[in-house]
Amino acid sequence: MKAVTALVPGGPEALQLTELPDPSLKPGEVLIDVVAAGINRADVQQRRGLYPSPPGAPDFPGLEVSGRVAQAAQGFEEGQPVVALLAGGGYAERVAAPAGQVLPAPEGIDLIAAAGIPEVAATVYSNVFMLAKLRAAQTLLVHGGAGGIGSMAIQLAKHHGAQVISTAGSAEKCQRILELGADQAINYREQDFVHLVQQHGGADVILDVMGAVYLSRNVEALALDGRLVVIGLQGGKTGELDLGVLMAKRGAVFGTGLRYRSLEEKAEIMRQVQQHVWPLLADGRLTPSIGKTFPLSEAAAAHEYFDSGEHQGKILLTV
Numbered sequence: 001m002k003a004v005t006a007l008v009p010g011g012p013e014a015l016q017l018t019e020l021p022d023p024s025l026k027p028g029e030v031l032i033d034v035v036a037a038g039i040n041r042a043d044v045q046q047r048r049g050l051y052p053s054p055p056g057a058p059d060f061p062g063l064e065v066s067g068r069v070a071q072a073a074q075g076f077e078e079g080q081p082v083v084a085l086l087a088g089g090g091y092a093e094r095v096a097a098p099a100g101q102v103l104p105a106p107e108g109i110d111l112i113a114a115a116g117i118p119e120v121a122a123t124v125y126s127n128v129f130m131l132a133k134l135r136a137a138q139t140l141l142v143h144g145g146a147g148g149i150g151s152m153a154i155q156l157a158k159h160h161g162a163q164v165i166s167t168a169g170s171a172e173k174c175q176r177i178l179e180l181g182a183d184q185a186i187n188y189r190e191q192d193f194v195h196l197v198q199q200h201g202g203a204d205v206i207l208d209v210m211g212a213v214y215l216s217r218n219v220e221a222l223a224l225d226g227r228l229v230v231i232g233l234q235g236g237k238t239g240e241l242d243l244g245v246l247m248a249k250r251g252a253v254f255g256t257g258l259r260y261r262s263l264e265e266k267a268e269i270m271r272q273v274q275q276h277v278w279p280l281l282a283d284g285r286l287t288p289s290i291g292k293t294f295p296l297s298e299a300a301a302a303h304e305y306f307d308s309g310e311h312q313g314k315i316l317l318t319v
């Protein structure tokens with residue numbers, strides 16, 4: 001099969017289309033003919049040699065795909081349209097995925113667009129709802145609301161009845177955030193999010209993709225009993241935290257990663273995603289936010305575009 005690998009870590013040009021053996025199927029896995037793969041920030045880190053696949057997973061990028069089941073297995077029928085959450089290896093014509101991480105493709109959604117759903121839906125649902133327990137009428141602050149993760153978080157939280165405030169780096173992206181349903185958009189290059197969030201009584205939950213650079217300001221922006229969930233370290237991993245401020249807010253700081261979770265945990269997250277997110281996709285209340293698609297053979301150009309930060313929503317590779 002054809003696959004995109006980074007034999008030597010580096011920039012986008014490190015990604016090369018290569019010929020690899022088809023994946024060998026382990027017990028409990030489903031073989032999928034890939035239709036499209038989603039690009040995630042973790043793929044960039046992997047390309048740079050900074051975020052390897054977990055042991056046992058293919059050692060090239062790709063955390064989510066859509067496709068058709070290559071041969072009947074684990075209750076899935078041959079040819080059935082599916083999506084899958086992966087620990088790696090999605091930039092390929094074929095992948096083998098643990099059955100618990102494979103879901104029937106959501107009805108009513110184009111199969112290419114569906115490739116951008118598993119990683120973001122699983123990340124947002126597991127962190128905002130299962131871990132931080134965002135409730136209706138509470139306030140969620142989403143950093144980077146026009147990105148892949150952010151656009152899913154805004155839509156899901158709004159459907160849950162929450163108030164959503166979100167940051168983005170340009171007027172155009174702030175506009176996109178409002179179109180996605182956010183109640184307030186904050187241009188992080190021009191405005192102080194702490195002050196603006198405090199005007200709304202603080203955030204009950206913050207979904208953070210920046211890490212160190214926002215740590216103290218995020219804690220300041222929390223409401224009483226607020227929960228800060230750090231899922232990205234784009235602004236560094238070592239920060240300073242005033243525990244006095246955290247205690248005064250009775251606050252909690254979580255840090256999580258989806259990729260290295262056990263098969264059982266991922267299967268439970270995907271069950272919850274199917275139960276709570278799939279119905280919203282089926283009747284059009286939630287739509288995947290797709291920025292651009294590139295053929296698999298142009299993965300390097302797709303990463304160059306992703307690295308530029310100009311994109312909104314998900315960038316996809318089509319097979």
Ligand SMILES: NC(=O)c1ccc[n+]([C@@H]2O[C@H](COP(=O)([O-])OP(=O)(O)OC[C@H]3O[C@@H](n4cnc5c(N)ncnc54)[C@H](OP(=O)(O)O)[C@@H]3O)[C@@H](O)[C@H]2O)c1
Pocket residue numbers: 039040041042119123143144145146147148149150167168169170173188209210230231232233234256257258259309311313
């Ligand atoms: N822990 C996990 O399990 C997990 C799983 C998936 C993803 N993630 C993390 O989630 C993040 C988003 O991933 P993605 O694939 O959705 O990538 P993406 O689409 O490129 O999103 C990155 C986002 O970061 C925002 N951003 C950059 N600088 C910012 C700043 N100073 N303040 C606020 N926002 C800022 C960008 O906003 P602008 O474009 O408006 O500048 C953009 O929306 C990444 O850090 C990724 O590692 C974590």
